[in-house]
Amino acid sequence: MVVMKNLHTFYFRTYGCQMNELDTEIMVGALQSRGLTKIEDEDNADLIIFNTCSIRDLAERKVMGKLGQLGRGKKKAIIGVTGCMAMAKKETLFRKFPHLDFVIGTNNITDLNTVLDEVLHGGKQVLKIEDKYEENLDYLVAKREDKVKAMVSIIRGCDKFCTYCVVPYTRGGEVSRTPTSILEECQKLADQGYKEVTLLGQNVNSYGKDHPEWGCLFHDLIYKLGAISLLKRIRFMTSHPIDITIELMQAIRDVPSACNLVHFPIQSGSNRILKKMHRIYTKEEYLHKVDLLNKIIPNVSLGTDIIVGFPTETEAEFQETYDIFKQIRYSIAFIYAYSPRKGTPAMRWKDDIPEEVKEERLQKLLALYSQIGDEQRAAILGSTVEVLVERFNRDQKLLKGRTTCWKKVIFPGDESMIGTLQQVKLHSFNHQTLLGDVVTRG
Ligand code: SF4
Structure with missing residues (x-):
């Protein structure tokens, strides 16, 4: 494993669809496997990556605004753009944002670590984009x-x-x-x-x-x-x-x-x-x-x-x-x-x-x-539904889960229920959330 010189932490921001979220999980895993630590504080990260989306204008404008903002301060981190916006805008991103270090297309996320090496050792901006996807992701x-x-x-x-x-x-x-x-x-x-x-x-x-x-x-x-x-x-x-x-x-x-x-x-x-x-x-x-x-x-x-x-x-x-x-x-x-x-x-x-x-x-x-x-x-109030328990709700007292048809349900329970299927009798709802109680503990 190579620990990169002066590069210890990274921050990831993901925009857009679930495919982008999955790509982020893959890239996060690749960075962690070479010894980097993911942090949530962008200001203290050695590496900042935006995994972007081009589906809506708003998503693009958000990233452009963010990149512009990073260029106005003193450059402290390596900055990269991945995802659909990278595919759509390619090297024009370097012209607009000279402080950007790399741009990686959706078909090249597996090259992230190699690209980082090139940036660190070559000292120049790196563009990695292939139009055709080869099924080679780990x-x-x-x-x-x-x-x-x-x-x-x-x-x-x-x-x-x-x-x-x-x-x-x-x-x-x-x-x-x-x-x-x-x-x-x-x-x-x-x-x-x-x-x-x-x-x-x-x-x-x-x-x-x-x-x-x-x-x-x-x-x-x-x-x-x-x-x-x-x-x-x-x-x-x-x-x-x-x-x-x-x-x-x-x-x-x-x-x-x-x-x-x-x-x-x-x-x-x-x-x-x-x-x-x-x-x-x-x-x-x-x-x-x-x-x-x-x-x-x-x-x-x-x-x-x-x-x-x-x-x-x-x-x-x-x-x-x-x-x-x-x-x-x-x-x-x-x-x-x-x-x-x-x-x-x-x-x-x-x-x-x-x-x-x-x-x-x-x-x-x-x-x-x-x-x-x-x-x-x-x-469906009064009926009993099967809920896959995902986590605590915000208050840490109630559990949150979903029915098979994706309805959100919250109910009292304890940590040991997380990851289990529970039968929950529904008694009311609040906005988009159904409220209930466990009938028989699964
Ligand atoms: S072109 Fe776009 S909207 Fe149409 S099916 Fe493909 S991904 Fe979906």
Whole structure:
């Protein structure tokens, strides 16, 4: 192990999606394996890394502001940028921020330690970016803070090219990870006491299609993971509706550890907008799959992503999105106002929906989401649900956990319950949190 000269501590700031969080865990593990200590105080770190996101303008502006601020003070640390913004902006980041030491793309996080050596010994800025992802990450080095749930990458990149999205450009095409490597990691996690894994990918439903010789599509993988008896819950995100198959629905039904929450992002309820987004399904095709999901998976809950205010979206088209939300009654929703992203086809179109109209549509949909959430929570009061206990709630007196369909529950209990499944009878709710008491201690 090489201990780097004058470099003892590091600070990591992660923006964006769960894939970025997982990449951070892998990079943190790689830095710790060479003797560096992670600290939470940015001002005293010898190395500062921003793992960035390009999905929203706001996420980018935050990082740019932070980098600018670091350049105005006396430079005390090595500073690096990784993630999607690195892929999108490449060497232009060095021109804008001369105090930046390295930029590493999403496909090169495994090169972090080599890049650091080059920075320290070569004394110059280092850019490491490859457009194509090679499946060569050592996932086992990931340093996880959570001891109950873990994220596991199964496929990286995306081939769908939705017109508003930078992911196919920043993360490249779909590359699946071998089933053997995924199973090995999940078995290891289960042996270490993890009870839940979330399988990650920009489109998990495409898993294995790039390697037909493996004979392992996404539903096959779910069955294989279902055989790990110590693993109590399997989740996954994100899905593209076009790729969700009947076989996958059956696997979710048949594998007891597969959670019955399916993230099934519609994005818009208008066929014209869906076409403009290049989502490659119609509202009717989507609703047909919702019907199948409801028929095949008992008590299925659905989650979605929605963009309001996409270029040219009319009030009537927004209303279609609103109506479909009301019809499906999603239990989880990530709702955003559209913001154009550089490098995407939609960038060429005029962002013609005024900000106040976008905001009005956003608030209208958020209010509906909140109302449906309250109704769903009220409807299950008095019932008993199975909760995977994750940790103490903020006050250290109550425990916090989630149901299989991701509802947050808090209840009185002690530390020994963390990491166990408990049957909790629900008596009330407060905002988005259900409150209850353990019925029989599991
Ligand atoms: S499916 Fe569409 S929105 Fe999702 S990552 Fe791929 S291009 Fe982006």
